[in-house]
Amino acid sequence: xxxxxxxxxxxxxxxxxxxxxxxxxxxxxxxxxxxxxxxxxxxxxxxxxxxxxxxxxxxxxxxxxxxxxxxxxxxxxxxxxxxxxxxxxxxxxxxxxxxxxxxx
Numbered sequence: 001x002x003x004x005x006x007x008x009x010x011x012x013x014x015x016x017x018x019x020x021x022x023x024x025x026x027x028x029x030x031x032x033x034x035x036x037x038x039x040x041x042x043x044x045x046x047x048x049x050x051x052x053x054x055x056x057x058x059x060x061x062x063x064x065x066x067x068x069x070x071x072x073x074x075x076x077x078x079x080x081x082x083x084x085x086x087x088x089x090x091x092x093x094x095x096x097x098x099x100x101x102x103x104x
Contacts, residue, residue, distance in 0.1 A: 048056065059066040
């Protein structure tokens with residue numbers, strides 16, 4: 001409550017008007033999420049190169065060999081290589097027969 005002085009007239013106390021506080025309007029916030037693109041796919045009508053076509057024919061005709069070549073062989077290549085000791089027999093040269101220097 002606010003007291004009025006005598007110059008304002010009435011001399012009694014009057015209620016002060018309510019205090020109104022207005023906050024500034026908050027800015028509108030939008031969350032934008034990038035859409036995930038599906039992984040790029042090989043076009044359906046893409047032609048194989050001659051090398052790709054030969055490889056495809058090889059794999060289709062020989063699936064077991066292809067598995068050995070492209071799957072098992074690289075795994076074996078990563079393994080350490082062991083070589084058995086090499087044994088060489090002594091070389092023996094028989095003496096030449098004495099013929100007196102003449103041959104017929």
